[in-house]
Amino acid sequence: MTIPNKYFCDGITPYQLDLFSAFDKLINGKVRRPHFFDLEWHRRARKTTGVINLQIKEACRVPNSKYVYIAPTQVMARNIIWDDPNMLRAYLPDKSEMGWRMNEQRMLITFANSSMYKIGGSDEPDSLRGIDAIGVACDEWSLCKENVWTEIFRPIITGPLPPNLDKYDVFRWAIFCYTPKGINHATQQFDRACCLGDGGTLPDCGPAEKMLDRWYVSRLDGELSGILNKEELELMKQEVPRAFYDQEIKCSRVTSEEMTFITSEMIYNLNLYRSQLTKHPSGLEREKRLIVSIDPAWGGDVCKIGGLCNYEVVIEKDIRDKLRNIEVVGAAKVVAQELGTKNFIVDCVNDNGVAELLDQDEAGYNVQFFNSSRSPSIKEDTVDSLKFANLRAQAYHYTSDLIRKYEAGSIKNTELRRQLPIASKYKTNSSGKLLILPKLKIKEELGCSPDDADMYVMGCWGTQFIEEVGIHNSMSEMPVHYDYEPLNASRLSGHYDYDPLNARML
Numbered sequence: 001m002t003i004p005n006k007y008f009c010d011g012i013t014p015y016q017l018d019l020f021s022a023f024d025k026l027i028n029g030k031v032r033r034p035h036f037f038d039l040e041w042h043r044r045a046r047k048t049t050g051v052i053n054l055q056i057k058e059a060c061r062v063p064n065s066k067y068v069y070i071a072p073t074q075v076m077a078r079n080i081i082w083d084d085p086n087m088l089r090a091y092l093p094d095k096s097e098m099g100w101r102m103n104e105q106r107m108l109i110t111f112a113n114s115s116m117y118k119i120g121g122s123d124e125p126d127s128l129r130g131i132d133a134i135g136v137a138c139d140e141w142s143l144c145k146e147n148v149w150t151e152i153f154r155p156i157i158t159g160p161l162p163p164n165l166d167k168y169d170v171f172r173w174a175i176f177c178y179t180p181k182g183i184n185h186a187t188q189q190f191d192r193a194c195c196l197g198d199g200g201t202l203p204d205c206g207p208a209e210k211m212l213d214r215w216y217v218s219r220l221d222g223e224l225s226g227i228l229n230k231e232e233l234e235l236m237k238q239e240v241p242r243a244f245y246d247q248e249i250k251c252s253r254v255t256s257e258e259m260t261f262i263t264s265e266m267i268y269n270l271n272l273y274r275s276q277l278t279k280h281p282s283g284l285e286r287e288k289r290l291i292v293s294i295d296p297a298w299g300g301d302v303c304k305i306g307g308l309c310n311y312e313v314v315i316e317k318d319i320r321d322k323l324r325n326i327e328v329v330g331a332a333k334v335v336a337q338e339l340g341t342k343n344f345i346v347d348c349v350n351d352n353g354v355a356e357l358l359d360q361d362e363a364g365y366n367v368q369f370f371n372s373s374r375s376p377s378i379k380e381d382t383v384d385s386l387k388f389a390n391l392r393a394q395a396y397h398y399t400s401d402l403i404r405k406y407e408a409g410s411i412k413n414t415e416l417r418r419q420l421p422i423a424s425k426y427k428t429n430s431s432g433k434l435l436i437l438p439k440l441k442i443k444e445e446l447g448c449s450p451d452d453a454d455m456y457v458m459g460c461w462g463t464q465f466i467e468e469v470g471i472h473n474s475m476s477e478m479p480v481h482y483d484y485e486p487l488n489a490s491r492l493s494g495h496y497d498y499d500p501l502n503a504r505m506l
Contacts, residue, residue, distance in 0.1 A: 003060045003093045004053040013227060015041070015220060016050040018207060022216045023054060027169045034157045035214045038193050039177040040186075042222035043248040047177040051137045052081055053091050054175070055117060058135055060098045062170050063113040064162075065134045068153070072143035072430050074121035080139065082107050082119055122148040123430075132156060134165075134172055141178040142186035143430055149174070181428060183253050193217045222249035241400060241426075244434070261400035261424035267411050270403050274410040287468035290341035293459030294332050296325075296354050297347075297451045304455035305332050307339035311402055311460050312409020313416070315339055325353035332358070336365075345370050345462030347454065368462045370395075372454075389435035395461040396424045396436055402460055416452045423450035424457075 002009075012020075019037065026035055041047045055067045071077035081087040092100060092109070099112035107119035120128050122144040129152055136153045138144050157172045178186050193208075193215040194200045200210035205224040208217045222228050228249070237245050243259050246252035288309050295304045305328075307315030315335050319328065332354070336342065345368040346355035352369065359367040372392035388394040402408040411417055422445050425437045436442075442450050 002097065003057050005091060005093055008049065008053045008091050011046075013046055013050075013225075015206065015218060015225065016046060016053075018218065019050055019216070020054065022207075023173075026171060030169050031171050032161065033214060034172040034174070035216070036173065036193070037175040038190050038215065038217040039175070039219075040180065040190050040251055041177065041218070041220040042225065042228075042251050043179050045220050045222070045225060045227055048080060048087070048139055049091070051139060051175055051177055052088060055135055055137055056091060056093070058170075059109075059111055059115040059117050060093060060113065062134065062165065062168050063115060064164055065170070066116045066118065066131055067135045067137075068118045068120065068128060068131055068133045069137045069139065070128070070144060070148060071119075071121050071139050072145075073123040074127075076140070076431065077119050077121045078107065088119075125152055128152055132162065134161075134170065136174045138174070138176045139178070140432075141176040141189075142181040142184055143178070143432075146185045180247055180251055180253050182255060182259075187253050190217060190219070194219075219251060221251055238404075239401065241397070259426050260421050261396045261426060262403060262420045264417070264421050266400070266403050267417050267420065270406055270408060271410050271412075273406045289463045289466050289468055290339050291343040291345060291459055291462050291466055292332055292336045292339060292341060293455045293462065294328065294344060294346045294354055295451055295455040295458065296328055296351060297449065297454075301449040302451045303328055304451045305335050306455045306459055307335045307341070308456075308459040308463060309339070310409050311407065311463055312411075313413060313456055313459070314409075316413070325351070325357055328354050329357045329361075333361075333363075342366055343462070343466045344368065345458055347372070347458060349373055366466070368465065370458050370462065372458075387433045389429050389431075389433040393426060393433075393435045395457050396426070397434070398464070399457045399460040400424065408460065411456075413452065416456055419446060419450050419453040420456070422446050423453035 004012075019039070023037070039047050039050075052069060055069060059065060059067050069077065069081065071080055088109075100109055102109050109117040111117070118128070118131060118133075122138075125145065125148045128148065133153060133156055136149075136157065138149060153174065157174055159172075161170065161172065176186065176189065180187055191197070191202075193212050194202060194217045195208075195210045195212060196202060198210075200208060203209070203217070203219045204221050206218060206220070208219070211217050220227075223233060233249065236249070241259075241261050243252075243254045247254040289311075291308050293304075293306045293308060297303050301320075303319035305317040305319070306313045315338055317331055317335055319331060332344065336344065342363065342365045344355075344358050344365055346358065348355050348369045348371050355367050355369045358365045359369075370391070372390060372395065374391050376388040376391055376394040388397065399408070403411075411420070423436075423442055425442065426434050427437060429435055439449070
């Protein structure tokens with residue numbers, strides 16, 4: 001039989017081949033004790049592909065045996081390998097060589113030799129109990145619930161083999177594969193397995209030089225493995241937070257303190273660049289984008305109103321009393337008049353009142369309703385591996401990109417400079433998407449609500465959707481009237497909510 005099939009064998013990497021070779025040596029050595037495999041590989045290193053092909057191979061080789069694949073959640077298991085036509089279905093053997101049938105509801109494959117392959121998630125561990133598994137695979141191990149291994153499958157792997165398998169060269173085994181997500185049970189297990197602190201070292205690219213007995217451990221740095229295109233890596237390095245790049249590509253164990261979209265160093269470099277640019281007036285922009293950003297902050301400390309010109313806060317107003325919406329609108333209109341714009345963006349997470357009053361005003365304001373909890377904009381990021389859990393995370397990343405590329409204006413406000421690195425801290429959820437830390441956690445570290453940061457980031461996000469206007473270089477000479485025709489209610493049907501395909505956002 002040609003198992004793994006030709007589709008897999010034609011694209012096998014040297015590191016997958018090392019894994020299969022290490023596994024087959026144990027079979028040929030006729031071992032009967034449990035063995036363990038740990039793969040700390042960078043993103044897109046084809047670790048899942050290698051794991052499922054190893055399990056399929058063994059299920060077809062050993063009759064009446066059972067194998068289990070575990071993802072962090074049942075939904076992820078279905079998305080990663082069951083529903084994707086280029087994963088599990090693409091690697092199953094030709095039915096003429098080894099027949100099989102699929103149970104869609106149970107995510108179970110039964111082969112003609114009576115072996116079974118079960119797909120599940122660590123979020124439903126009870127559904128995996130009672131399976132006498134010969135081989136278990138924990139994919140995205142750093143995101144899995146640890147007890148699905150310690151309480152369910154570790155005791156099974158420890159047990160003796162079924163009597164009907166005595167005549168086969170077979171042993172119980174478990175494989176763990178993941179890209180690091182900070183320091184947790186996955187990295188701690190890997191460090192023990194490669195004897196770190198006991199004469200061993202973390203491998204850069206390939207198997208560790210020293211390993212615990214009955215363990216095989218391999219680690220891949222994406223800049224060294226040769227799997228990923230170097231030009232794409234350079235682009236990614238420029239487009240995503242450095243900590244995220246180091247984690248996903250270099251397999252660095254990035255701590256939560258390092259996971260921030262906007263660093264103090266980035267702000268310092270931006271301000272230095274802008275201060276040098278002002279010495280050369282010819283380099284200043286002749287066209288301006290103007291917007292008023294309003295964070296009513298009914299759940300925060302301060303109602304922040306900021307006037308932004310080309311991604312720089314040039315006018316600020318704080319309202320510390322809990323005023324009515326109409327009073328906030330009045331203050332915001334004064335800022336807009338000083339700035340010379342009719343463009344607004346308003347935080348609408350808890351209350352649409354301010355945005356609706358401005359949107360209905362007879363002055364014909366152009367109002368963007370910003371709901372940070374909604375799904376990300378249709379305008380996807382150019383980096384396939386970078387996905388956001390909500391619009392808040394996407395807006396913070398967008399702002400960090402402006403700062404990194406020196407496209408934002410100077411960040412002069414001391415409190416804003418203090419808030420941004422903390423307010424932009426992020427993590428990954430169980431689906432691998434990026435999201436900003438909860439407000440309560442940010443407030444604990446800041447000692448206050450990140451109202452300055454939220455106002456600024458929201459203003460930067462909204463600026464990309466408005467037209468440029470030609471004005472004087474000096475803000476002090478800026479006219480308060482428009483020299484372009486702003487959109488009005490007759491040209492836009494209602495407010496818009498960041499859908500570039502369905503609304504013209506100006």
